[in-house]
Amino acid sequence: MPSVLITGATSGFGKAAAMRFAKAGWSLILTGRREERLKALESELSKQVPVLTLTLDVRDSDAVTKALGELPEQFLPLTCLINNAGLALAPEPAQKVDLKDWHTMIDTNITGLVNVTHAALPLLLAQGEGASILNLGSVAGQWPYPGGHVYGASKAFVQQFSYNLRCDLLGTGVRVTDLAPGMAETEFTLVRTKGNQEASDALYRGTTPLQAEDIAEQLYYLATLPAHININRLEIMPVRQAWSPFNINRDPE
Numbered sequence: 686m687p688s689v690l691i692t693g694a695t696s697g698f699g700k701a702a703a704m705r706f707a708k709a710g711w712s713l714i715l716t717g718r719r720e721e722r723l724k725a726l727e728s729e730l731s732k733q734v735p736v737l738t739l740t741l742d743v744r745d746s747d748a749v750t751k752a753l754g755e756l757p758e759q760f761l762p763l764t765c766l767i768n769n770a771g772l773a774l775a776p777e778p779a780q781k782v783d784l785k786d787w788h789t790m791i792d793t794n795i796t797g798l799v800n801v802t803h804a805a806l807p808l809l810l811a812q813g814e815g816a817s818i819l820n821l822g823s824v825a826g827q828w829p830y831p832g833g834h835v836y837g838a839s840k841a842f843v844q845q846f847s848y849n850l851r852c853d854l855l856g857t858g859v860r861v862t863d864l865a866p867g868m869a870e871t872e873f874t875l876v877r878t879k880g881n882q883e884a885s886d887a888l889y890r891g892t893t894p895l896q897a898e899d900i901a902e903q904l905y906y907l908a909t910l911p912a913h914i915n916i917n918r919l920e921i922m923p924v925r926q927a928w929s930p931f932n933i934n935r936d937p938e
């Protein structure tokens with residue numbers, strides 16, 4: 686039975702992915718900080734497949750290394766790692782941001798992702814051919830926008846780290862993909878605005894954003910491609926999102 690480790694399974698893409706992989710009969714290792722949500726998911730999905738939940742902050746490298754070093758045999762070797770845990774904070778301009786918010790994004794989206802990848806690599810190498818690392822990047826990693834500052838830069842790291850991992854994993858059979866979604870309706874904007882439900886609702890109102898299930902479907906597709914195929918980067922936007930022209934700062938008339 687193939688197994689998948691999903692970080693950030695308590696919400697959004699991670700939770701939808703847990704459901705999608707369970708439907709296909711995969712064993713699940715689900716992580717997040719909110720234990721009660723993990724337990725609820727476990728009691729629902731363990732009727733279908735083996736489920737292990739780990740209450741874990743990806744920023745804590747010792748805890749990550751310990752937890753992944755002690756996985757029960759039943760879940761090994763690991764077929765797929767979904768590095769999904771992440772967040773954006775501080776939508777305001779860089780010059781108005783609290784430095785702590787930049788650190789939180791770097792610690793989660795970069796250091797956390799690296800912590801989990803480092804601990805999971807031996808488990809994926811034990812699988813070899815057909816194994817995958819699916820990293821949640823973002824359109825923000827490729828395309829700049831106002832208020833993107835460290836969030837976009839952290840996702841650019843995810844892209845380049847994914848590509849560089851591919852170089853080192855050549856010959857091992859382990860695949861790496863940077864999956865880069867655009868606007869998707871999850872708790873993402875609620876987190877970004879520090880709990881402003883109105884702002885979150887306003888962003889998604891009157892349009893058709895991606896849904897968590899859309900991304901879960903892509904994750905499942907990537908994880909089950911024939912073993913000789915590696916999609917390096919998959920960028921997905923809703924049809925109703927596109928780029929804007931450059932902004933120009935002009936003198937007053």
Ligand SMILES: NC(=O)C1=CN([C@@H]2O[C@H](COP(=O)(O)OP(=O)(O)OC[C@H]3O[C@@H](n4cnc5c(N)ncnc54)[C@H](OP(=O)(O)O)[C@@H]3O)[C@@H](O)[C@H]2O)C=CC1
Binds near residue numbers: 692773824871
């Ligand atoms: N929604 C969007 O528009 C897009 C999102 N993304 C990326 O997709 C990923 C998932 O986002 P999405 O599902 O939308 O957002 P959600 O806020 O719905 O989910 C984020 C998940 O990350 C977990 N998480 C956050 N910080 C930590 C931490 N320190 N340790 C462990 N888990 C953590 C949360 O769990 P808990 O709080 O329980 O720890 C939660 O399960 C993120 O990396 C995001 O940057 C990329 C492109 C578009």
Ligand SMILES: O=CCS(=O)(=O)O
Binds near residue numbers: 822824825866868869
């Ligand atoms: O990563 C999230 C999508 S966006 O807010 O940068 O468009």
